[in-house]
Amino acid sequence: MSVADGAAHDPARKLARLGAYFRLTKTDYIVTGLAAPLELVNIMPSLLGVLAHAWAGALAFLMAGFVILLWRGRYPRLVLILLLIHQGLFSPIFYHSLVLPAGMVFDASDFFSIPYIPLFCIIVAVITVGSSSSLWSSILLCIPAVVLSTLIFTAGRPMEASWYVVAAVLWIGGAWAFGRFVGRSTQRINELETEQQRTAAAVAAERALIAAELHDIVSHAVTVMLLHAAGGRRIIEADPVRAAHALDVITTVGSDATNELSRLLGLLKPDNPTTSQKPLPTxxxxxxxxxxxxxxxxxxxxxxxxxxxxxxxxxxxxxxxxxxxxxxxxxxxxxxxxxxxxxxxxxxxxxxxxxxxxxxxxxxxxxxxxxxxxxxxxxxxxxxxxxxxxxxxxxxxxxxxxxxxxxxxxxxxx
CATH class of the missing domain: 3.30.565.10 (Histidine kinase-like ATPase, C-terminal domain)
Incomplete structure (x- = not known):
């Protein structure tokens, strides 16, 4: 058996690959943990009223939705589809009707008769889809979210309760718009960070180029100074004028080299600078x-x-x-x-x-x-x-x- 075959049949590696599909982030837990209390507040009047006969089952069913929501960051579209199915099943299971029964209407004066279906799971999932998916795919997934919640709340007769339609559009549409804003902002931040890294790399590369070019100039200056110093020393007694000229050249070249070295301060010198005998163009x-x-x-x-x-x-x-x-x-x-x-x-x-x-x-x-x-x-x-x-x-x-x-x-x- 080859090494590749052994790796393919290694149980530990299989478990590691399987675990990658279920790996969650701290953000997943935080978002789900913040949404769950809001949903509990939303369902509480119904648990004390119209769902009092099945409060334990309703609560367990509700928590199942939040278990699904934990994977919103990893599989946003799939999670939204599953939560829409979860929302659609709530009424048949607990109200024994595909939509809310016709007699079960919202009455603000009777707090405990308020009907309930899962809502905040859907809103969080819509925000995630809006922030992570393309424009049209996120819109296509939001449409059934609006339609489903509207049909359930209006007992299948949305034209008789138009304010339900408006409320559904505002809730789901607002969640989608907020998700788009978050997604665009996150994308812009990532782009700026990438641009800063690319800019820093470009500046570092240019600094390395400058250091290499100045290295050529300084090396040339030092060589000229050494040659003139050696030559001037040999002829200082026989030809003082030529020796003085050699010292003048050393002074000029040394001054130029000092100025060039000052330009090197703050620059990063490459580990392996490339030298060239060709003079720099001016x-x-x-x-x-x-x-x-x-x-x-x-x-x-x-x-x-x-x-x-x-x-x-x-x-x-x-x-x-x-x-x-x-x-x-x-x-x-x-x-x-x-x-x-x-x-x-x-x-x-x-x-x-x-x-x-x-x-x-x-x-x-x-x-x-x-x-x-x-x-x-x-x-x-x-x-x-x-x-x-x-x-x-x-x-x-x-x-x-x-x-x-x-x-x-x-x-x-x-």
Whole structure:
């Protein structure tokens, strides 16, 4: 006998699988425990009056309904169907009629003549179906709940007691509406929790990417510093001028490396960072980026104002990524035929970038992949560099605007 066959015939595993079908949650017990006292209050006048001759049987039959109700969370539709059958059997068993006898009518002046059928079990089951089932399936199950209770209470003549019909619709309809509200609220909470987890994962991935890219820059800076230090030491007596130049390079590169290291604070470094010998693209490479986007059919206009200043490598790379992400979104969400403008404004201590499109030829179909994680990752990158970014609709199109410091400080902010 194979291991799989042994597992199939293992009594303990069979019992475990069987037990899974009957496993209840704390919520199931709490909801049922809260509904039971309400039903007892509802049946008490009848137990002391019209059901006094069979009060024990009626009470036992009522409790059987709450045993069924315990599984409302696991099998909501089946439980509602069973409880409707349970409700329908109450009158034939205890009143010896398919519906309430014609003479048994509601009379508020005679408290102990009030007729009774199970009600709160049905209401709780309807709430559960409304919250966990689709719109139309829940409506289809609620219709017999309204019809059955109406026919029973009106002795099969609903047109002669219209207020019973209104009461049944209000009770069952209200329970269904409350269930829909609970279900939509629960779904929204779950979606928000999932979205937060996905956003956190996207931010963590982007942080890992930034750490890897900055690792390349710092490694390069340290290598250059060591080479210039070794070379300067060898020629310090023979060629002091060249040695002084080597020290100047070490000072500049060391300062740049210190600024880059400050940007690493607060970032999570990946366990196995991937390194690349290819230099990081910066604003100097933006023409190649724009040419590539233009070749995809997007008309891109580049406008630069102000005198270009010296950028830290990481700032230039962030600026490049900002333009890249913005134009990628234009290409993906608007497509060929769109018109985009890239404005780069140089100020004394800051760089402003603005990318906008006209929204022309935008597809009316929703893009299921448009989650916005690219922009969220870009926001993290810009904030690490001490910058500011914002985005949103602009007319029929979309606009991304950001500000970056020209140089980093020890705190990573301008």
């Amino acid at each position: 604003l100097d490479d933006i023409d190649h980026l724009i040419d590539a986007v233009r070749s995809a059919g997007v008309d891109v206009h580049l406008k630069q104002t102000g005198a270009p200043g010296k950028l830290d490598i990481s700032v230039g790379h962030t600026a490049y990524r900002a333009v890249q992400e913005s134009l990628t979104n234009v290409s993906k969400h608007v497509g060929p035929g769109a018109h985009a403008t890239v404005e780069i404004t140089w100020e004394t201590s800051a760089l402003w970038i603005r990318v906008m499109d006209d929204g022309a030829n935008k597809s009316p179909m929703p893009d299921t992949d448009a989650s916005g994680y690219g922009l969220l990752g870009l926001k993290e990158r810009v904030q690490v560099g001490g910058g500011w970014i914002d985005w949103g609709p602009r007319g029929k199109g979309f606009e991304v605007q950001l500000r970056l410091p020209l140089a980093a400080t020890a705190s990573g902010r301008a």
